[in-house]
Amino acid sequence: MALWDRIVRLRLETPRGSPSKSPEQEFLVTGTRLVIPFNGFYSAVPDGVVKVRISASDGLNIKLPDSNKILEPDTLDYEQGAVMWVTSQSPSVNVGDRKVAFHFLDSSSKELAVAEIAITVVRLSIHADVTRDGKVNFEKSVDKRSWKWGSAASGGIGAILLVNNDRDGRRKKTDSSDSKINGPLDLADMSRIGLIMEGPEQLPENYRLVLHTNDTTSKQIRVFEFSRGGRSSTELIGPKRASKDVTRLWQGKGRLQLAVEGLDYPDKGFSGSGYIHVSVVEGSMTIFQDSFVFRMAPWIMTPNTLNPRKVYVAEMVDGDNSAFIKELAALTKAAGVELEIVPSTLNRRDRWMQDEIELGYSQAPHKSLDVVLDSPRDRGLKQYPKMKLLGEDFGYVTRGDDPANSLDSFGNLEVSPPLEGYPLGRIIFGGAADYAPWPGRRMMKEVREFLFAQQVQSPIELFSDWLGVGHVDEFMSFVPADKGKYPKGFKLLLASPAACYKFLQELVRDGHGDKEMFEGKTRWNGEDATTTPKKLLQDKRLRRENTTVQGYIDWNRDVLKRELELDESDIIDLPALFILEDDDRAGAYFPDMVNMLVLGGHLGIPKPFGPKVGGECAFEKHVNSLLNPLGLESHYIDDWDSYHNLSGEVHCGTNTLREPFEAKWWEMESPGQQQ
DSSP, X not given: OOTTOEEOOOOOBOOBTBOOOOOEXXXXXXXXXXXXXXXXXXXXXOTTOOEEEEEEOTTOEEEOTTOOOEEOSEEEEOOTTXXXXXXXXXXXXXXXXXXXXXXXXXXXOOXXXXXXXXXXXXXEEEEOOTTSSSSOOOOTTSOOSOOBOSOTTTTOBOEEEOBOOSOOSSOSSOGGGSSSOOSHHHHHTSEEEEEEEESSSSOOTTEEEEEEOOHHHHTTEEEEEEEGGGTEEEEEEBTTBSEEEOGGGOXXXXXXXXXXEEOSOOBTTBOSEEEEEEEEEETTEEEEXXXXXXXXXXXXXXXXXXXXXXXXXEOOTTOTTHHHHHHHHHHHHHHTOEEEEEOHHHHTTOOOHHHHEEEEEEEETTEEEEEEEEOTTOSTTTTHIIIIIOBTTEEEEEOOOSSOOGGGSGGGEEEOOOBTTBTTOOEEEEEOOTTOSSOOOOXXXXXXXXXXXXXXXXXXXXXXXXXXXXXXGGTEEEEEOOTTXXXXXXXXXXXXXXXXXXXHHHHHHTTOTTSOBXXXXXXXXXXXXXXXXXHHHHOHHHHHHHHHHHHHHHHHHHHHHHHHTOOGGGEEXXXXXXXXXXXXXXXXXXXXXXXXXXXXXXXXXEOOOOOEETTEEHHHHHHHHHHGGGTOEEEEEOOTTTTGGGTOOTTTTEEEEEOOOSSOGGGSOOOOOOO
16 A cells, blocks of 8 residues: 555445445545445445446546556446555546445345445645746656656755845845745745645545645744735744645635745754645545655855955945055955945944954745854944844854853854865854864854854864964965966965965075065064174074974864865965963964955955065065966955954955855765765
8 A cells, every 4th residue: 555545444334225324435535545444344245246347437446566557437247355555646526526435246236235425636746946946847758756866967966945045125134034024025035835635625524735844844934825925925844843734725726826935044953854734624634645856045154266256355434444445445446346345333343344243144945145154253343234134035044142252253154165075165164173282262163053053064163272263264275376377266375374474485595684674663562673694593483483383283184184175286375473472372463365365367465564675575576476377366454563463364354255156066966965
């Protein structure tokens, strides 16, 4: 027997002419079977029965289990233990309008008993966009109960729901936070569920239609009945209700579409997938069920290699970063990218745009949303993401809560460009190392669990706790590279004290050892920063500290080479020096050039203020020689006073909204689920 086949026990009656009861009432869904065993009657077959004559209404098919032949009205030899199958491919017009009768005959063809049933046949099924083309697929041949990664050509199949966390209207909360559809724009963010309901105008008495899921899934979705383009809606399933009697929706004439929204992303306790069912219930027993499986669209980060759309920077109330913003504006203009300046009234003296938010997106076949991940650091920019970014087609999500440490800021959250086997790249964040000489700090567990649960950008945890601020963007970055010359299409940039000392030695060798560096600049404590290449080389303590730092960076280098499958030719070392602070953690000694803003072929690099050789900054010339061959143009921005002296650089003070990947996450081969 198939899953929803039903065994029917019939009541034998005396031959016609005697007082007769009404036929037994039965319910049949197309695609299932009524199974009628001849030894399963409520009363015994009379002695002397040798044949059975079968009669059935048009639209009913009678079969023997061991034969594919449909029996026409016929007389068969009676066999104790025989079984008949009743099926139908067309729905009823009225309740009980399909009849089938079994007449039990003796050797002279005299009728000794009769069993008759009246059957109501319906066509009922639930459907979704399982072919991932943005439309509900009503074809029965599609496997809607399986969810498979991959493109359509490779057998990928299964419905996708979008977390509806944008705000289409004037409310202060996300659309997913209320139990209604907020008009056509809100409806456009939702996936569709299709119900095929064909049969009588009403279901037979004592039969109900139920839409349902399990309690875990109901907390992650809402299903709506809607009309008037979403201006009128009723929640059917949601966090407070996993099951709903929807008998009133039975139409009996065709198809009905419902809307479904996701409420949250995959995370600990929610794998991201679930089932939605429609069932027919007789009394308290489910006699038929149809289902589809879905997966929630993940939150996806965007790497430096994707095209930039908008750059964000916070304007300080006292104007101390006005010169920086002016230079930044020149960069964004050259790159053809919009610049949004967050006024002081919204940033409350918090200049660290990179630390407060990470800008990404979420995508389903029918729609894509920009989505901001708000960090748990919650300083002056705390209200900005909800007040200004959350809006039409711009979603909002956050994880974690106070107390946060510095590693919970999103300068400590990056993503690689696409890699072999990882078409959306791999997330990178920093944490502690077992061998470090201090109590370790890690990114908050709730944030880490969220990142891993998205599955499609398998995260890597590096060692960044050696830095006072502790962010991976202080020692690494990725830049695009001409694919015609560099097959991977990108280079990994690493801050390198070793490269810096090598370059300083070259300057001394070439007679520039006494040229002033950092001329006219002061440290955060007011000390004059001016020095020379020769003096830096003679500073044994600084050299010793940077030897230690280089060891930390080399440890991360090895991890990145292994996890990203990189060769040394894929890595460029940029000169950098660090100085150990009171807790033996490091900070940048001069502007950390790897902490740059990448806008297509244009780079916004912290101005290093190196020694002038031939009227040109020697450090800038050296870095240009490394990056220009990649097809990149470097713009050096003075961030010494406004960011560097406050333990940050250009990247720390900006944020970038980028285009989504062309690759679709659901077309990946099954991604790993590392923890």
